[in-house]
Amino acid sequence: MPNLSGYFSLCLDPADYTAVAEALQAELPLPQTLLSAVPKRQSLYLTGRYCAREALKQAGWTPQPEITTGPVGEPIWPPGWVGSITHSQTHVSVAIAAATAYRGLGLDNETPMSEKTLQAVKDKISTPSERQKQPQNMSEQVYYTLLFSAKESLYKALYPTVRRFFDFQAAELHQRDAGRFEIALIETLHPELPADQCFPVYCQLAAEQIFTAVLWQTAD
Ligand SMILES: CC(C)(COP(=O)(O)OP(=O)(O)OC[C@H]1O[C@@H](n2cnc3c(N)ncnc32)[C@H](O)[C@@H]1OP(=O)(O)O)[C@@H](O)C(=O)NCCC(=O)NCCS
Known part of the structure; x- marks a missing residue:
């Protein structure tokens, strides 16, 4: 995988969905549409936003970003950045790259x-x-x-x-x-x-997780 500006990944235990959702709501906004979602959905969404914040920090972006959601569920990144979020039942991962280097970036994780x-x-x-x-x-x-x-x-x-x-x-x-x-x-x-x-396509094939990333590089 080429060097990206930021990458952050966390493992989650499904037994902790409720506790994670409650803890992260204290520091990250939950959109109106997810206020009555099940704890699993809330915790995966919030953990994704938490990982996104950490990946941006790693990339050197110091303002506290709020990564909102577009009309069809796409994350809205701060100007100058592209990125992607993926979650399975137990893993959440986010990658971030500078928009000067990449036009687009996609991550996906499947069992x-x-x-x-x-x-x-x-x-x-x-x-x-x-x-x-x-x-x-x-x-x-x-x-x-x-x-x-x-x-x-x-x-x-x-x-x-x-x-x-x-x-x-x-x-x-x-x-x-x-x-x-x-x-x-x-x-x-x-x-x-x-x-x-x-x-x-960059891929990691393990018995229980298949992970892919697709990068669209800017023209040199
Ligand atoms: C949108 C889609 C790709 C999400 O994939 P998924 O395996 O269901 O879910 P993942 O956990 O990997 O990713 C979910 C994250 O994708 C992101 N996402 C959702 N819609 C998106 C979009 N239109 N563009 C970019 N990212 C999107 C969100 O960040 C979401 O997490 P969040 O809601 O917690 O913020 C999938 O549901 C879909 O609609 N696929 C059909 C379209 C397709 O794949 N066509 C094939 C083209 S060759």
Whole structure:
């Protein structure tokens, strides 16, 4: 993974959701829409904002930022920064980069999908060509979870520019060589994001967590 300006990650125990939500509400604002959400949602949201604040601090941003939420749930970063938030049941991670270096950044964390989920979503999340290119050294579960996660990371990285929904058929994952992946647009999403544009995908494949990051670098 290239050097980002800030990265902060925390593990959460589901037994602590209520306590975490209460403790973090004392120092971070909870949006109106989440006031009556379940403790799990409140604690994951607030832990994401806490990690975002710490990642920005790490990057040298000293003002106390309030990272609000846009109309479809996208985080609104302070001017001059791009970033991304992801949470699973037990992990929350945030990465931050300077907007001078990156146009967009997406992070995603998934637990490998069950056989039942895999069969239900496989055709929806992959293109015919991706279905023919499963690497031999990767199980079906890991491959399709990686593919799903990389596309969600891409979505988060590009949404602030595209500003509309685009689905899983809009891009295709390619393996360049062992362990190196990139994702290419199949359709033009924006005048600055033409079909065939490629983005590196950084991934960490562990038995219980699959983690991906997609970075859109500024043109040199
Ligand atoms: C938005 C989406 C990508 C979020 O992914 P997820 O796996 O459900 O959830 P994660 O925990 O990884 O991430 C949630 C965080 O994503 C961020 N997020 C939500 N919508 C976002 C958007 N439109 N753009 C960027 N970030 C967004 C938020 O910070 C959210 O956390 P918060 O609500 O606590 O602030 C997903 O729900 C979705 O809509 N996917 C369909 C679109 C898609 O992936 N298309 C494929 C294109 S090839």
